[in-house]
Amino acid sequence: MSAVDLTQFHKTFFEESLEGLDAMEAALLALGAGSTDSELVHTIFRAAHSIKGGAATFGFTDVAAFTHVAESLLEEVRSERRAVDAELVELLLRSVDALRAMLDRSGRGQPVADAESEALRAELVRLVSGEAAVAVVVAPKAAAVSGWDIGFVALPHLLQTGNDPLRVFRELQQLGRLEVVRAFIVDGAPSQLSALDPTQCYLGWDLRLHGATTRADIDAVFDWLDGDCELAIKPLAEAPAASAAVAAVANEPKPAAPVAPQAQQAIASSETSSIRVGIDKVDALINMMGELVITQSMLSEIGEKFEISQLERLRDGLAHLERTTRELQESVMRIRMLPIGSVFNRFPRLVHDLERKLDKRVKLELHGEGTELDKTVLEKIGDPLVHLVRNAIDHGLESPAQRKAAGKSETGTLKLNAYHEGGNIVVQISDDGAGLNHAAIVAKAQQRGLISVGQELSDAEVAELIFQPGFSTAAKATDLSGRGVGMDVVRRNVRDLGGGVGVRSVSGKGSIFTITLPLTLAIIDGLVTAVGSERYIVPLTSIVESLRLRAEAVRKIAGGGEVFHFRDEYLPIMRLHHAFGCVDAITDIESGIVVVVEEGGRRMGLLVDDLLGQQQAVVKSLEAHYRRVQGISGATILSDGSVALIVDVGGVVRLGRSKAA
């Protein structure tokens, strides 16, 4: 009908809607935290309103219908006919999630509404039409669908892990109508009342959850009870006649599950496809481009009728060209830089959810959201940060009661801070919780054979233990009241980005995790070194100093290692030709050069043949066509077209350790 092809605007609509949802989420969380700013309600209302308008215009009727109901509810809040309470905020937050999922599905051309969104919409409708919102009863349409049979048997230690079956029931109730088929006492419970340990739980339940809930939602409720209970979740056998689509969702949880990762992939790929750039950055580029064109025309004019008298002008022109090229390069790189705020933004919601799940009170402080990071780094740093934040709340911060007993405020503080330091970006995650439990960590490390019994360790060495692979496992994390759930994975992810992660902790006062990241991955300043006939590039940021050693400055230590004295400490020497197996290199330390490098607070000297000069290196991945190579972070192309490898200083340090071992 319409002469204009509306599909060209879809992408913009999705982007703007997702931004609107982010704004809604942020405002809802602020409301939930007790803010009474009426502007917040207006923000939420406006976002919902424009999503509705857009969805109706572009023919996403399901999205429009859903938002319409949410908007009606918000209208009541806006006109002060309805009070804002925690339940309403929670419901609206779930609506935001549902809308995100719906937008994602419309973007991929899949059916937009599903059982979940329909149930949620019915819930909203009921609320608007004035029914009390006490227990959540699913709307007739969704209730026609069958539900789940859940066999839930608590293991005796369930209560000791801080879990509470009541909370599970409450959460299940939010998913649909919950029916207790049978509650029983497990076998092996003490038969005498006097023998009953009140801290142990001997109960089991057969539950039936009615309503169109996905398996994933139920699993999410039991996520935190992993290893603390026995679970058997089965779909209800008899499925009453219902709309085919909805029944399929409920009865076939298996095919439904793989959809989720797919959805994430789709989001991820759409994220990589575009980048939003501030207009100032584009203007800077255009300016630079203009300069470049002027320089080029000046140079070509000189070249047309060149006389030796013009040599000075030619030199000026070339110098100008060099400067402009460098500035242009910097401007182009700046396009890839995005504020870390886009990663930080997910934490208010995460903290909000974790607070509820873990019954803790957390105040989240964000600083330095404007700090810019390379887009690639930004995309990959999210998961490690989430991991650290989860850990900080799960293991670091104590429960309100414990905090009170320790004389601290009941609400714990979690601080995220990002700032520049040298050529690096530093992200700090600090909490004022209990700090690392040294005794427990040492005990654990001994049990795992990482250290020998009776070994004396400094605080720093103890903290370092939690980053060891195999130090702790998720299942055992609750045994240990310290930290360390997959910290080695965090460290590896950060190292893959060319960064490092460390921890400082004061018992009873809290811990600070510090992540250091390079500004950009794409270009590094490097020192070209010669090792035999080969060229290796050492990143300048990790170089402390280069020096020539006299033979007597080198000491051999037991086990064949070599050390030298450098600024009041003895540093190990790593012969690069030995690490990389170069055959024609200088082996005499006196005629070679030692480059002192630093990585994660550790220093060492790298022996190379010669230094050939400093160069900017465009980093290319070896993995694109080959695979990772230990001690090498990538490759670059030298001015003569040949390939030079870039030394991964951290990797070489580890390589040295493993070769020595």
Place this chain on the structure above:
Amino acid sequence: MYEDKQATASPLQQLTFSLAGEEYGVDILAVREIRSWSRVTRIPQTPDYVLGVLNLRGAIVPIMDLRLRFGLQRESYGDDTVMIIVAIGERLFGIVVDAVSDVVDIDPAAIKPVPDMGAVVDTRYLKGLATCAERMVMLLDVEKLMRPEDVETLEAALPAVQEVEVAA
């Protein structure tokens, strides 16, 4: 649809090359480029048959010597040494051979399985044997040629995988 037809009915086009007096074939659809020998940059911690990497218009491409891969002696590299750049999906790699011979059509039905030679001869990287103008051509399985890398790194990767599972 088109590919199906090609796989069943139409002949397979193979680029043949010689290596230590024998003739091998590689699927022409996987071949990206044939180029003369140029110096490569050695990579540490790799098996010796991976000679190093090459700058192929900005891409860093590994080069493997097929003679060394098959346990034969390395000959000198000179101007008449040839590299065939092969693509598997998005990944490129080069194989060094003695000389490129011809492009031949091979009837898929005429491909014979590789006889089991026991442990004496490594036949893992062959898809089959075909006869073409009285000569035997060994059809190279380029995907397998590339894959054993993973097996070799498996040992190094295994603990890492376990960690991930534990953390998840």
